[in-house]
Amino acid sequence: MSSLLDTLISLEQEAKTSIQKFTNEKELFAYKATLFGKNGGLTEILKGLKDASPEEKKEIGKKANTIRDTLTKAFEEKRESLKDAKIEEQIKKEWQDVTEPLQKKQGTLHPLTQSQKQIEEIFTRMGFSVYDSMEITSEYLNFDAVNIQKNHPARDMQDTFWLEGECNVLATQTSCMQNLILKHKEAPIRAIIPGRVFRNEDIDATHENTFYQIEGVVVDKHINIGNLKFTIETMLSEIFEKEVSIRMRPGYFPFVEPGVEIDFSCPFCVDTSSCKVCKGSGWIEFMGAGLMHPNVIREGGFDPEVYTGFAFGFGLNRLVMIQHGIPDMRYFMNPDIRFLQQF
Known part of the structure; x- marks a missing residue:
């Protein structure tokens, strides 16, 4: 079962790297589904535990839960980062110098x-x-x-x-x-x-x-x-x-x-x-x-x-x-x- 454990560790490292590359929340959530979904990568790996011994199931299951928690935290941090970046971009677009006089609204003829x-x-x-x-x-x-x-x-x-x-x-x-x-x-x-x-x-x-x-x-x-x-x-x-x-x-x-x-x-x-x-x-x-x-x-x-x-x-x-x-x-x-x- 060492190969199964190696696959989990490799999945974790690859996922951490991929998470940081996303630039919008929609794509980030789609990638999360490919890992944690019903047919996601992590789920498919854990299906291989059915033939493992009780000791191996305990060890690999514990590692899988740790990886799930780690990646979930990474996803949440990235989501917050993307949200902050979006707000920052909006602020830059809407920024104005408050010391400048306001534009007078143009009137019309009677x-x-x-x-x-x-x-x-x-x-x-x-x-x-x-x-x-x-x-x-x-x-x-x-x-x-x-x-x-x-x-x-x-x-x-x-x-x-x-x-x-x-x-x-x-x-x-x-x-x-x-x-x-x-x-x-x-x-x-x-x-x-x-x-x-x-x-x-x-x-x-x-x-x-x-x-x-x-x-x-x-x-x-x-x-x-x-x-x-x-x-x-x-x-x-x-x-x-x-x-x-x-x-x-x-x-x-x-x-x-x-x-x-x-x-x-x-x-x-x-x-x-x-x-x-x-x-x-x-x-x-x-x-x-x-x-x-x-x-x-x-x-x-x-x-x-x-x-x-x-x-x-x-x-x-x-x-x-x-x-x-x-x-x-x-x-x-x-x-x-x-x-x-x-x-």
Whole structure:
């Protein structure tokens, strides 16, 4: 049985050497099974004891148990070593100098600003110039120059914020820029005017006393309602990245004649009966527009017998609410990071 004892000793030495070579736990456990498993190397050697004498069984069995304990300890030590090495490697990967200043999280533009920039880019590609609107203007530019008469209800205190001095009105509409642009530019004129406007209104989910508008003005010879339709449909199709059509309903605005209310086809509808955006109608109310009133063209220094034009204006806040399904206009003025981080 000396050969059996020699085989055990040889197995122990070979196993100790092999254990140290492993670099991951999975392979280490697989090797352990080849030694201690049902058909493992140590198990197969011990099967040869069936023909040994009681004294030999006692001696070799004792040696086998010692080898099993030694190798089990070696396996455990190697497993711990591999685990420590893995943790050390992870620490090296995640290490950072705590004395360095932390990276500041990059913010994003406000959703209103994002949409305004998108619209400006669309109109710039169509040959329009962009002019920033005034926030404080005069009664003349805000009302008289755009054909809003002295007795018009928009001039009342309950609708307008009045100030003292020559510039005595907080702009109630971006139309206050029309006269300035017409007087300082030659035809053809293609302009959009984004800006903040102010209304003396109660604040609720769909109304604000401070909000954003975008005005559009085109003046040239032979401008007609078809040009207006094409312009608005092009803008909306670009914004929603799909073909959008519009419909026009008669409307009254002092600075255009004829005036129209413009609705656009719902870009979200799959089944109109279940659409929450258009409420099943297939159309979304959007803006006021029309061909520029001859009085406005004349006041801007152009002959209305020669030049015609169109104008439109819409609330940017409302458009962004439609785009993103925002239920309350007040969110735009509330610096809640949970809302702003979504854009």
